[in-house]
Amino acid sequence: MLFVAKRLGSALLVMFAISIVVFLIFFATPGVDPAARLAGRGASPEVLSQVRHAFGFDQPLPVRYVLMMDHLFVTRDLTSYVNIGDKVVPQIMQAAPVTLSLVLGAAVIWIVLGLGGGILATRFRGSVVDPIIMVIGIAAVSLPAYWVGEVVNLITQDRLHDSVFSWVPPLGYVPFAQNPGQWALHLLFPWLTLALLYGGIYARVLRAELVTAMGEDYVRTGRAKGLSERRILWRHALRGSLSPVVSLFGLDLGSLIGGAALLTEVVFGLPGIGKLTWDSLQNLDLPVIMACVLYAAFFVVAANAIVDLLYAVIDPRVRRA
Amino acid sequence: MPAAPLLEVDDLRVAFRTRDGVVNAVNGLSFTVGRGEVLGIVGESGSGKSMAMYSMMGLLDNPNATVTGSARFEGTELIGMPLPKLNRLRGSSIAMIFQDPMTALTPVYTVGWQIVEQIRTHEKVSSQAAWKRAIALLDEVGIPDAARRAKSYPHEFSGGMRQRVMIAMSLACHPSLLIADEPTTALDVTTQRQILELIRDLQAKYGSSVIMITHDMGVISEIADRVIVMYAGRAVELGGKSQVVRSPRHPYTWGLLGAIPRPGQRGQRLATIPGLPPGPHDDQIGCPFRSRCRFAMDECSEMPQLRATGEAADHLDACWLSGDARKSLRGEIA
Numbered sequence: 001m002l003f004v005a006k007r008l009g010s011a012l013l014v015m016f017a018i019s020i021v022v023f024l025i026f027f028a029t030p031g032v033d034p035a036a037r038l039a040g041r042g043a044s045p046e047v048l049s050q051v052r053h054a055f056g057f058d059q060p061l062p063v064r065y066v067l068m069m070d071h072l073f074v075t076r077d078l079t080s081y082v083n084i085g086d087k088v089v090p091q092i093m094q095a096a097p098v099t100l101s102l103v104l105g106a107a108v109i110w111i112v113l114g115l116g117g118g119i120l121a122t123r124f125r126g127s128v129v130d131p132i133i134m135v136i137g138i139a140a141v142s143l144p145a146y147w148v149g150e151v152v153n154l155i156t157q158d159r160l161h162d163s164v165f166s167w168v169p170p171l172g173y174v175p176f177a178q179n180p181g182q183w184a185l186h187l188l189f190p191w192l193t194l195a196l197l198y199g200g201i202y203a204r205v206l207r208a209e210l211v212t213a214m215g216e217d218y219v220r221t222g223r224a225k226g227l228s229e230r231r232i233l234w235r236h237a238l239r240g241s242l243s244p245v246v247s248l249f250g251l252d253l254g255s256l257i258g259g260a261a262l263l264t265e266v267v268f269g270l271p272g273i274g275k276l277t278w279d280s281l282q283n284l285d286l287p288v289i290m291a292c293v294l295y296a297a298f299f300v301v302a303a304n305a306i307v308d309l310l311y312a313v314i315d316p317r318v319r320r321a
Numbered sequence: 322m323p324a325a326p327l328l329e330v331d332d333l334r335v336a337f338r339t340r341d342g343v344v345n346a347v348n349g350l351s352f353t354v355g356r357g358e359v360l361g362i363v364g365e366s367g368s369g370k371s372m373a374m375y376s377m378m379g380l381l382d383n384p385n386a387t388v389t390g391s392a393r394f395e396g397t398e399l400i401g402m403p404l405p406k407l408n409r410l411r412g413s414s415i416a417m418i419f420q421d422p423m424t425a426l427t428p429v430y431t432v433g434w435q436i437v438e439q440i441r442t443h444e445k446v447s448s449q450a451a452w453k454r455a456i457a458l459l460d461e462v463g464i465p466d467a468a469r470r471a472k473s474y475p476h477e478f479s480g481g482m483r484q485r486v487m488i489a490m491s492l493a494c495h496p497s498l499l500i501a502d503e504p505t506t507a508l509d510v511t512t513q514r515q516i517l518e519l520i521r522d523l524q525a526k527y528g529s530s531v532i533m534i535t536h537d538m539g540v541i542s543e544i545a546d547r548v549i550v551m552y553a554g555r556a557v558e559l560g561g562k563s564q565v566v567r568s569p570r571h572p573y574t575w576g577l578l579g580a581i582p583r584p585g586q587r588g589q590r591l592a593t594i595p596g597l598p599p600g601p602h603d604d605q606i607g608c609p610f611r612s613r614c615r616f617a618m619d620e621c622s623e624m625p626q627l628r629a630t631g632e633a634a635d636h637l638d639a640c641w642l643s644g645d646a647r648k649s650l651r652g653e654i655a
């Protein structure tokens with residue numbers, strides 16, 4: 001319990017530190033007028049002075065920081081000056097569920113594929129099954145996301161759309177609350193694409209860990225105890241082998257939710273965080289960029305904290321730390 | 322007719338195919354273990370003690386290893402036994418403990434859980450009953466506050482305590498044979514002595530047979546009924562404990578006994594015999610000890626067979642030296 005509290009406390013602290021760093025980078029870079037950057041290119045003098053006032057650029061740094069966080073988290077009225085009138089926070093709130101749906105759904109698939117592949121390959125070590133799974137794994141990892149997405153679209157939306165894949169809906173996103181069936185149907189191929197790209201590496205990592213674990217002394221003890229090979233693999237070797245997979249998973253999940261699913265989002269026309277970040281970068285829409293960076297940081301930090309907690313569940317030796 | 326021995330090993334061989342030829346780790350080992358008997362196997366590192374035991378227990382999962390010969394346990398052949406059948410024996414009739422107690426337990430489960438697993442693998446008992454037995458076992462091997470400690474993880478125990486846990490686990494199903502592969506080598510001197518006493522007491526109490534593997538003649542003289550001295554995958558001397566310890570007949574055993582450290586220093590390796598054992602690829606001709614033997618002679622280029630060379634018919638050794646000359650020759654070493 002204490003461990004959990006400590007870990008969450010440190011995650012909060014890290015978040016705080018990140019928010020300060022991000023704030024400093026965006027709004028306290030010497031020699032740059034932050035108001036001009038906020039307001040965007042070619043803003044009129046009236047807008048500039050309005051921005052200066054709203055963000056307290058005439059006041060000391062700490063006050064500015066507090067004002068900014070207030071705009072972001074409390075009043076949530078930080079406004080994009082590029083697309084005048086667009087509130088930043090609602091944009092993020094709208095994009096986040098899309099990305100979460102995409103990434104979490106894909107994660108379920110790739111975890112099942114990855115763990116299943118790793119375990120199968122280990123069980124059938126020495127037969128052809130093992131190298132086949134491993135080659136598929138490495139091939140999948142090395143595929144470029146955008147290309148896979150394009151090929152999938154070409155097949156399901158175009159070439160075979162009149163026959164086998166006539167049931168595939170057009171690109172885009174349907175919210176879960178609106179129609180769960182359509183939600184899943186629209187996301188099916190994005191899920192599979194993302195899962196294909198990530199599942200392979202999980203299978204390979206898990207297999208490497210499992211093969212090492214199967215050579216450990218405690219496996220020999222298990223055999224001497226009369227345990228079946230299956231029980232040794234599932235109950236003894238697998239548990240300790242999950243730690244690296246879990247930490248990999250935390251990193252991937254954090255960065256994907258934070259926007260790294262950009263290419264998949266773009267190919268499949270999903271208006272998620274990755275797409276939002278991309279568009280705001282194109283427009284140099286500073287408030288949106290900053291909010292996206294903070295949002296991404298939040299998920300990376302949260303994912304890390306969750307990984308650490310999972311670690312402690314898996315391995316009792318971590319709990320004392 | 323004497324009762325059949327519990328374990329009868331005949332011409333056991335373990336060979337590894339390697340890139341530069343075949344390594345004969347065990348090279349025609351034959352011995353028996355009687356019921357309630359403690360057999361000590363002593364020999365330097367690499368002499369094939371562990372491989373001999375692993376091959377009987379089906380623990381060699383190296384695809385390059387071939388096991389031939391026979392090991393009959395209660396009349397049933399162990400070598401080549403199908404895995405499901407072997408698994409019914411392992412842990413219930415034949416138990417094994419290993420050299421390194423630090424790594425022999427699964428780190429992510431409590432020790433109680435692992436003992437319960439051992440019991441419930443072989444017996445249909447409720448998990449509550451198994452927990453009770455696990456706690457009783459831990460108590461019996463001298464773990465203080467066993468009920469609480471059963472819920473601790475292996476890393477929360479010292480090496481000696483972990484070896485006690487291993488012993489508790491191995492005895493959980495009352496095996497008729499316990500194979501202890503250097504159970505004290507990784508422990509400090511005081512702990513070694515305690516673990517040895519524990520094994521001896523439990524053996525006396527339950528009457529199981531024990532194969533005690535060690536580097537250490539001191540351990541042998543404390544616990545064994547009979548002794549095999551192994552060298553380069555073979556038995557070079559075999560006999561009752563007092564025969565081998567008091568009137569050893571093989572020059573290699575002389576060296577080993579000369580290497581008993583003084584009291585309080587047990588646990589030292591057998592470093593005092595000059596030279597190294599033959600490399601794994603040495604020719605199979607001649608006495609394997611001859612490169613290190615100060616009595617080597619022409620005959621020694623032929624392989625000596627294990628046979629009785631003295632008065633006792635059950636005290637065997639593999640050496641060409643004439644039976645009568647041995648006493649005075651041994652005197653030369655000391």
Ligand SMILES: Nc1ncnc2c1ncn2[C@@H]1O[C@H](COP(=O)(O)OP(=O)(O)OP(=O)(O)O)[C@@H](O)[C@H]1O
Pocket residue numbers: 337339344345346364365366367368369370371372373383536601
């Ligand atoms: N995988 C392997 N490939 C080739 N040779 C092997 C392999 N494993 C073991 N050996 C050989 O088997 C021989 C016997 O090893 P073993 O572990 O049985 O010795 P030991 O008597 O138990 O030694 P120790 O006292 O150090 O435990 C070694 O000398 C080594 O040459």
Ligand code: SF4
Pocket residue numbers: 571572573608609610611612614615616617618620621625639640641642
């Ligand atoms: S056979 Fe020869 S070499 Fe071997 S131990 Fe006897 S005397 Fe020494």
Ligand SMILES: [Mg+2]
Pocket residue numbers: 370371372502503
């Ligand atoms: Mg050994």
